[in-house]
Amino acid sequence: MVDEDLVLVDRPAEGVQRLTLNRPAKRNALSNALRARLFTLLEEADRDRDLRVTILRGAGTCFSAGYDLGGGTGAPYPYHTAPGAGHWPRHVVDGAFRIWDLAKPVIAQVHGWCLAGGSELATACDLVYVAEDAQIGYPPVRTMSPPDNQFHPWLCGMRAAMEMMLTGDAIDGLEAVRLGFANRAYPADELDAAVVAMATRVARVPTDVQAMNKRSVHRGMEIMGLRAAIRAGTEIQALAMTTETSRATFAEVRESVTKALDSRDKGFGDYRTSR
Template sequence: MTASIGAPSSDILIIDDPAPHVRRLTLNRPEKRNALSNALRAEVFAALEAADVDPDVQVSILRGAGPCFSAGYDLAGGTAPPYPFHTAGGVGHWSRHVVEGCFRIWDLAKPVIAQVHGWCLAGGSELATACDLVYVAEDAQIGYPPVRMMSPPDNQFHAWLCGLRPAMEMMLTGDAIDGLEAVRVGFANRAFPAADLDAQVLAMAERVAKIPTEVQQMNKRSVHRAMELMGLRAAIRAGAEIQALALTTPSSRETFAAIRKNVTKGLSERDQAFGDYRTKS
């Protein structure tokens, strides 16, 4: 099937309608491993919100162009103002802003599917988990390396999705898990061979699109409200405050100072002792 254009695309976000009632957003900064700048985040939120009020759209897919889904937030100046939307300022503004963004996706009426391949790190993993369904390539690499020298996540979903022991291991090592392990621990719904991921995700989106939006939004809320009654929303908001506190530690300040001088060198120094990510031989 030839994809039709469903809404205006840009250099950094490609938008198409690959099947009836399916809107697809493709992060398009492959040369930056789809690093999440505020400009890109703004376009993602705008496109998802436009799809949410478009009567011809019943479900959205979010994926990445090139070799990966997203390697995280754009630390090379891409997180400076302007921000995609207003969040109350003051200490901890960034982490609260990230959490508010995740809940903006969470609270949409129509389902959003994350299609994950390659690296899905840090802010990229937070973006994926904000979606309603997550399908991954078997060889995808999902992790949160900033726990090694910077802070725990802005959006601390790990314990809720993965349970105590897997979440604790990820938090205490910063190691990545592959797609098969992501399904086993509950981060993702299903894993597919990388070559089959596009077709499998589109097939699932077409199944989801068979249900009318007025019913589907209630189906979404029934699951979300149950999680909220167990404390998910309050716990993630509390986690944002812990993340903000972590940024005041000497290790975090030193790491960010090194990154400001040279992003690649700073991140490599963070991961050198572990021999993974950028430093993997």
């Protein structure tokens, strides 16, 4: 049975659907059940003639803290990806490109933590608007691997991407805009209204035209090599999982996710260890 409460649905304006990841007690950790529900709703919206754009946000204190390392990323999967070595990163990238290849635009509305798989989900969207105090990062580079979906150099440039990859540090919403991760940043209490206003503007363009507009930008990025580079990155991520440090980290995760994350971040004094 599908748990429809995993993603809340409303229509805040004409032609606009809003999807809210709804696992606030788990910081909207991306379980496969939640992902399955999300992709179903996105694909239904792409077929709905009354909808022209979708907003994606998170309930509670954050957008998403990443994939559900507490056991929520195993089978069944939301869609088929060829099995074998590197299945998970290839599966995640398949999902990102499923969003890219939708006819209708998807807008990420980011507040609070936007980490690891949560940041990958945001970057798969066509537009990204953030709270000024949002915290966006990929801390798994410290003990596990580079991202499944290696978007950083494409959005943020080589130097910024390298710093993020070599430290795992988070950036705030204002820095995310400066680096090119996000379109615009707003005070947290103004974010909802600002995103609905932008979605309403996007929805004024008919879907048949908008689909071509969206595709033209993606094709330009793909000619420069984005899709091939991100696909190739999945194999680097899979190889990283064979390192001694990564294997030791996952052994610790199996004992206690909290302990493993604390161990990862305590030397840096950030994320959950900052308090």
